Amino acid sequence: MTQRRDAGTTWSGNHRYRATEVLLPGDVDELAEVVASARTLRVQATRHTFNDVADSDASLVSLERLPTRVEMVGDRVRVEGLVTFAQLAPVLEAEGRALHNLGSLPHISIVGATATGTHGSGVRNGNLSSALRAVEIMDADGRTHRIDHTHEWFGAAALSLGALGVVTAVELQTEPTYEVTQQAYTGVAWEDIVGDIEGVFGGSRSVSVFTTWGDPEHDLVWAKSDDGAPSWVEEIGGRAVGDDIHLGRIRTVDNTTPRGTPGPWHTRLPHFRADALPSDGDEIQSEYFVPLASAREALAAVRALASTFDDQLLVTELRTVAADELWLSPAYQRDVMVIHFTWRNDTDGVLAVLPAIEQALAPFDARPHWGKAFTMPGERILSTLPRSGDFLAVAREIDPRGVFRNDYLRRTLGL
Template sequence: MTHTRPSGTNWSGNHRYRAAETLLPADLDELADAIRSADALRVQATRHTFNDVGDTDGALISLEQLPVRIEVSGDRVRVEGLVTFAQLAPVLEAEGRALHNLGSLPHISVAGATATGTHGSGSANGNLSSAVTAVETMDATGTVHRIDPTHPWFPAAALGLGALGVVTAVELRTVPTYTVTAQAYTGVAWEDLTADPRRLFASAHSVSVFTTWGDPAHDLVWIKATDADAEPGYVRDIGGVEVGADLHLGRIRTVGNTTERGTPGPWHTRLPHFRAEALPSDGDEIQSEYFVPLDAAAEALAAVRAVASTIDPVLLVSELRTVAADDLWLSPASGRDVLAIHFTWRNDNAGVAAVLPAVEDALAPFAARPHWGKAFTMPGETVRATLAHVDDFVAVARAADARGVFRNAFLGRTLGL
């Protein structure tokens, strides 16, 4: 008999899952049985989303009891089951391999992160879904399909929001391991920060800017440089001075939970902002994020800054990053290099929902796309209008899941699925 546990809430507690219990299949046969007998089903992974993308009125299922396998072979790694980046990275490192990038925290699952287009920063770095070379999905009949770039469904499956089926394994492209040195700078004036965004964000492997949109004392430029990068001269040229031990991310005062600065170390110990063994970010928070064309970065930032006083009461910090273009149909970076404008809010659903339209209106002229795993209020037709291949995605999702088992309210509302 398949075990269960209470479904509870997402990581930050701003969303309570509708299903009281989550199914815990012990193997693929139990998973297949559960799927076949469900009218509606979604996977609950490491729960680091901030909306109902992973919820359902039917059954929730977790892969946490399934065997975990990590197989490194050449320039590929295949992960099976509920594997997190914190589990995956040391295995890759031991084999002399690495991922091209990581998000701000390693606590999240590979399947959940790639399903939603999770990204780090770096003008030459695509999001984590762009490293996917194959996904294995179990459909509503319990049959597993391997979908690689030769398969017509691949641009839908590599970033699929769980709409094609339960992802039982993900294969990722790896690169030779590399060393990163991180340093944080403060004191850069807003006009210098936004004078040449392309140059600033291309000045190292990964560049993140933290801001509260007005007070220069809160602004922070976090540079993660590889050995191949030049000295981070540009940030110094525009007035950046190194931050000491006391690191503030806007109104979040870090508590010894951030990754090391000032010394070189393996990629996975420096690229995330937060250490694997510590609580990431603030914990008591909600996040939102919007992606605009990098070419319009300065104008988009000015538009958000114009509504800074509206958002300020609920804002903890904003983070600005870049993501290289890819060709995945639902990717926030689909077809264009983007600036990612992120907001960490106080954990106040009503307060956040009240200010989001101001940000979304400000970014509407830039055809901003929302982060699939974070809070947004844009109507579905506005979201769909920013994605050239959304109809292709919907057609594949319907073909892959004729019974509609993996559809939910979020997919209906945002994609018309």
């Protein structure tokens, strides 16, 4: 029997869902009944979003009670239900397999993260959605479609914002397992970072730079290498951080992954341990993607505004993501620099500073992270995505009644 619960809030509590309830079917048949009878419906996953992308003015549905299954199919893994990266990774490791990358925290669901284009870092690493090779989507009539990488709609289905239906399973490309050694360093001059962006961010498999924009001595370069310790950072002035690590003004209390020693990929690529509260928790996040080729100029434009948003800022993290062919991806057909802001949990204060940042980044055709706080008008975002019109056509064809649409999709995509 389908159960019900209150919709609650997003992970950090910055957004309370307007939805009247969350429906919790116990199997795929119950899910099909819920979907086919709904006037409007959105999917709630692990709630690590900072806007209303997954909200509704009626009901939400969650897969949390559906059976989960992880199955190796050759060099791919099929994941069914609401499985997180933290749950999947040890299963892959036991099979001698791995994913190409992970996000900062492994607590997020695979279906939710891939639907919004969530990512890790690395100039040669695509976002988490780029590992998808097939997606199983239940449409508004309760029928399930398997859309693989050869299908003409795959570019829409692999990163769909929930606009096509309920993603019930995905298949991800895996690779042989590998070890990673990570270390965090202070003391690298800002000019050495922005003066050789591809050298710094390409120095290891995954590289992040943390900054508060006004105190370069405490900027942090966090490098994660699969070919031994990332000692290259010391060659540009870096000094390894000890046991205590401070990500700007974020309170980290024994929650980061081990540094200085090699370990399996899934225990080193995330910043935060799967068994601990990630990041600060009491926060709002925003994130903008600009072409890697324009990164130096884009960072200078943001740095010029830093004093205007300092009161709201906990930390900025800079990362890179390789280009992909997913139609709504912030990295669609271009390698990108990601400018990520972790803000104090003050919605009014954050929304007040975002327009100036977005205006400064407008000359670089910046795209926002779909699941985080932004104020950019939808037409501006869509103008940077050449296949956005194709996506809208697919969404209207697969969901002609508009069951899976909400205020967010109307505002950002015009659906």
